[in-house]
Amino acid sequence: MDEMDPKTFGGDPSVDSAAPAAVKKKRLFQKNPNKIKESKFDIFLNILNLTILFLGVILIIFPLLNYFSLAFNNGNSNLKVVFYPVDPTFKAFEYVLAGEGALDFWRAFGNSVLLTVVVTVVSNLVEAMAAYPLSKRDFPFKSGIMMYFIITMLFSAGIVPIYLLMSMFNLLDNIWSVILISISNVTHLLYFKTFFEGISPDIEEAARLDGANELQMFFLIIVPMSLPIIGSCCFFTIVGCWNGYGSALMFISQSARGKAAQPLAYYLYLMLQSDTLDKNNAWLMANAKNVEAAAMVASIIPIICMYPYVVKYIKGGLQLGSVKG
Numbered sequence: 471m472d473e474m475d476p477k478t479f480g481g482d483p484s485v486d487s488a489a490p491a492a493v494k495k496k497r498l499f500q501k502n503p504n505k506i507k508e509s510k511f512d513i514f515l516n517i518l519n520l521t522i523l524f525l526g527v528i529l530i531i532f533p534l535l536n537y538f539s540l541a542f543n544n545g546n547s548n549l550k551v552v553f554y555p556v557d558p559t560f561k562a563f564e565y566v567l568a569g570e571g572a573l574d575f576w577r578a579f580g581n582s583v584l585l586t587v588v589v590t591v592v593s594n595l596v597e598a599m600a601a602y603p604l605s606k607r608d609f610p611f612k613s614g615i616m617m618y619f620i621i622t623m624l625f626s627a628g629i630v631p632i633y634l635l636m637s638m639f640n641l642l643d644n645i646w647s648v649i650l651i652s653i654s655n656v657t658h659l660l661y662f663k664t665f666f667e668g669i670s671p672d673i674e675e676a677a678r679l680d681g682a683n684e685l686q687m688f689f690l691i692i693v694p695m696s697l698p699i700i701g702s703c704c705f706f707t708i709v710g711c712w713n714g715y716g717s718a719l720m721f722i723s724q725s726a727r728g729k730a731a732q733p734l735a736y737y738l739y740l741m742l743q744s745d746t747l748d749k750n751n752a753w754l755m756a757n758a759k760n761v762e763a764a765a766m767v768a769s770i771i772p773i774i775c776m777y778p779y780v781v782k783y784i785k786g787g788l789q790l791g792s793v794k795g
């Protein structure tokens with residue numbers, strides 16, 4: 471039988487693997503006829519959004535570059551620094567990490583690690599376990615329990631009762647006061663509840679037929695399926711605990727006992743707000759801004775190192791509730 475001509479049957483010779491490169495390139499840049507044509511107003515809005523985003527990136531990136539540059543610069547040439555160090559040196563980092571300021575920095579660093587680990591594990595575990603039964607339609611008293619959580623999220627008891635409670639338990643100037651006040655997060659409970667509601671009940675029925683009890687079903691089936699929302703909530707908890715100093719500002723003073731319980735964010739806040747540097751040290755006074763910048767840069771390194779490992783879970787968690795099936 472003779473070889474069939476593609477044109478005879480309405481075929482397109484350009485789909486052939488031997489088609490010239492020029493034809494393939496032409497097809498690559500052809501407009502999609504199925505694409506909805508944008509109006510001039512839509513094009514204007516897209517350009518405006520891109521412009522605003524670009525200006526926002528500039529406003530965020532340029533101050534960060536200046537601060538990073540100060541951390542690696544000699545204090546005698548700080549006025550010349552814009553976006554890169556003029557007189558590069560690591561002396562500011564040496565002072566913060568291994569010099570006279572190392573003891574206070576590493577003690578605050580350890581307090582922040584304790585605070586972040588305990589709050590992240592306990593808070594998200596309790597919220598996930600509370601959200602799982604609340605995601606079931608036939609759970610008794612579901613509406614009343616949800617109303618209780620919502621009320622506690624919207625209305626707080628106030629600073630004074632909480633302060634008196636911590637004083638009663640002798641937790642003032644103690645890192646555990648900050649830990650206990652940071653554990654509850656009803657917003658994450660709602661995230662977990664919404665995610666669990668999207669899991670097919672057929673999976674749970676199959677697990678029950680295999681003899682799994684509620685705890686086995688939660689930890690062996692639901693938790694592995696919920697890594698996107700767990701990763702997102704854990705990351706947001708870690709960032710909030712690591713960067714937050716509001717609770718420490720209420721419960722931890724600047725006394726000798728309070729100084730030993732300061733988390734890193736509160737330590738940096740006091741460093742930036744008060745003049746605590748040794749005025750008899752000429753080098754330290756000349757490099758005060760550089761030392762502050764070095765301490766700030768060193769404090770964000772753990773978050774930067776952790777972000778690449780959790781970004782895939784954050785992307786999945788941000789899609790929560792975007793599609794309903």
